[in-house]
Amino acid sequence: xLFRDSKGRRYLVRLAAGGRFHSHAGVxxxxxxxxxxxxxxxxxxxxxxFLVVRPALADLVLTMPRGAQxxxxxxxxxxxxxxxxxxxxxxxEAGVGSGALSMALVRAGAHVVGYExxxxxxxxxxxxxxxxxxxxxVVTGSYRIEERDVYEGIAESPLDRVLLDLPEPxxxxxxxxxxxxxxxxxxxxxxxxxxxxxxxxxxxxEGFGLAETFEVLVRTWHVEGRSVRPDHRMVAHTGFITTCxxxxxx
Ligand SMILES: C[S@@+](CC[C@H](N)C(=O)[O-])C[C@H]1O[C@@H](n2cnc3c(N)ncnc32)[C@H](O)[C@@H]1O
Numbered sequence: 001x002l003f004r005d006s007k008g009r010r011y012l013v014r015l016a017a018g019g020r021f022h023s024h025a026g027v028x029x030x031x032x033x034x035x036x037x038x039x040x041x042x043x044x045x046x047x048x049x050f051l052v053v054r055p056a057l058a059d060l061v062l063t064m065p066r067g068a069q070x071x072x073x074x075x076x077x078x079x080x081x082x083x084x085x086x087x088x089x090x091x092x093e094a095g096v097g098s099g100a101l102s103m104a105l106v107r108a109g110a111h112v113v114g115y116e117x118x119x120x121x122x123x124x125x126x127x128x129x130x131x132x133x134x135x136x137x138v139v140t141g142s143y144r145i146e147e148r149d150v151y152e153g154i155a156e157s158p159l160d161r162v163l164l165d166l167p168e169p170x171x172x173x174x175x176x177x178x179x180x181x182x183x184x185x186x187x188x189x190x191x192x193x194x195x196x197x198x199x200x201x202x203x204x205x206e207g208f209g210l211a212e213t214f215e216v217l218v219r220t221w222h223v224e225g226r227s228v229r230p231d232h233r234m235v236a237h238t239g240f241i242t243t244c245x246x247x248x249x250x
Contacts, residue, residue, distance in 0.1 A: 001013055001015055001033060001052050001053065002052070002053050002054065002056075002063075003021060003023070003028070003050040003051070003052055004050060004052075004053070005023070005048065005049070005050055006048070006049055010059055010063050011050075011063070012055060012059070012063040013030070015030045015033055015034055016030055017030065017031065017034060018030070018031065023050075025044050025046055025048030026044030026045040026046030026047070026048055028042050028044045028045075028050060036052075038054055039051065039052070040052055054135070055135075057073070057104065057132070058073035058076075060103065060128075060131070060132060061073055061076065061100045061103065061104075064098070064100075064128050064131070065124060065127070065128065066097075066098035066124070067097065067098055067120060067121045067124050068097030068098050068121055069098075070097065070100035070101075071100050071101050071189060072235065072238050074218040074238070075189065075216050075238055075239060076100065076104040077104075078214075078216045078241060079101065079163070079187060079241060080105075080108050082212075082214075082241055082243050083161050083163060083185050083243060084161075084185055085105055085108045085110050085161065086108075086109065086110070086160075087108070088109060088110070088111065088141075089109075089111065089141075089160040089161055090110070090111050090113075090158070090159050090160050090161075091105055091110045091111065091112050091113070091161040091162070092150075092161070092162045092163070092176075092179065093105065093113070093114045093115070093162075093163045093164075093165075094114065094150035094162075094164055094165075094172070095114075095115065095117065095118075095150070095165060095166045096114035096115070096116035096122060096145055097116070097121055097125065097165065098121065098124055098128060099114075099124065099125030099126070099128040099129050100128075101165060101189075102114055102125055102128075102129050102143060103128060103129055103132045105163070106129055106132070106133065106140045106141045106143050107132065107136070107138075107140055107141075108141070109139070109141045110141040110161070111141045111142045111143075112141060112142070112143050112144070113145075113146065113156050114143070114144070114145040115145075115146050115148050115149070115150040115154075116145055116147060117148070117149050119147050122145045122147050125145060129143050150164075150166070150172050150175070151168070151171045151172065153175050154172075154175040156179060157178070157179040157180075158180065158181045159176075159180050159181065159184060160180075160181055160184055160185075161180075161184060161185050161186075161187070162176045162179070162180060162184070162185070162186045162187070163188075163189075164186070164188040168195075169186075169188035169190065169199055170198055170199045170206075172186075173202050173203065173206040173208065177207055177208070181246075182246060182247075183245055183246060184245065184246045185243055185244070185245050185246075186208065186243065186245075186246075187241065187242070188241075188242045188243075189239045189240070190239055190240050190242065191237075191238075191240070193240065196213055196242055199242055200213065200242065203242075203244045207249065208244040208245060209244065209245060209247045210245045210247075211243065211244040212243050213240055213241065213242040214240070214241055215238075215239070215240050215241065216241070217236075218234065218235070219231070220234065
C-alpha cells in the first residue's frame with residue numbers, strides 16, 4: 001500500500017500481519033491498515049498522520065527500487081499516446097533500465113520484449129514489472145527480457161512498435177526497419193537536442209517518415225484557500241520524445 005504523509009511524501013509498504021512501518025515520524029502497525037478500506041487515515045505512535053491507498057502506477061514508478069534513471073510519469077503517459085500503444089501490440093523496448101516504461105506498456109496491454117545489456121538492471125526490471133502485475137485488477141500484457149545489445153540486431157518480428165531509451169537510437173533504425181510491420185512506430189526518448197538532431201537525420205535516410213519531436217511540461221498548482229497559483233517549482237526538463245513511422249519501400 002502507499003502511505004502519504006502530511007507533506008505529500010510517498011512510502012510504499014508491503015503489508016503483513018504483525019508487520020510494522022517505520023518512518024521518520026514514528027511506527028505504524030500494519031494491522032491498523034489490514035482489512036480496512038482504501039483511503040483510511042492512520043496515526044503513527046508519535047501521532048503523525050498517514051493516508052493509505054493502493055499505489056497508482058505513477059506512485060510505483062516514483063517509489064520502486066531503481067538502478068538506471070527512470071522515465072517519469074508525465075512522459076510515460078505521453079509516450080503511450082505518441083507510440084499508439086494498444087492491447088495486444090507486440091513491442092520491442094530497449095534499454096529496459098529499471099522498467100518504468102515497461103510497466104506502462106504492460107499495463108496498457110502490450111506484449112513487451114525488452115533488450116537490456118546489464119543483467120542487474122534486467123533483474124530489477126523483471127522484479128518491478130512482476131510486482132506491478134501481481135497487484136493489478138485488469139488483464140495486462142506479457143513481459144520478457146533478453147540480455148542483449150539492441151545495436152547488434154533485433155530477433156523479434158513482426159513488431160508493431162519499437163521504443164528506445166538509450167544513447168544512440170539511430171543505430172537501431174536499420175534493425176527496426178526489417179523488424180517492424182509497415183507503418184510501425186519507433187519512439188525514442190532522448191535527453192539532448194544534439195541526439196535528437198542526429199536521430200532525425202537518420203530517420204529520413206533509413207526509410208522512416210512522419211517524424212515528430214516534442215517535450216512534456218507539467219506545471220502543478222498550489223490550491224489552498226484563496227491562494228491559488230502555479231507551484232513555485234517544477235521539473236523543467238526530462239527528455240525529448242521523437243516518433244517516426246516505417247514507410248513503404250521506395
Ligand atoms: C535510461 S535507462 C532506461 C530506463 C527505462 N526507460 C525506465 O523507464 O526505467 C537506459 C538503459 O539502456 C541500457 N542500454 C544502453 N545501451 C543499450 C543497448 N545497446 N542495448 C540494450 N540496452 C542498452 C542501459 O544499460 C540502461 O539500463
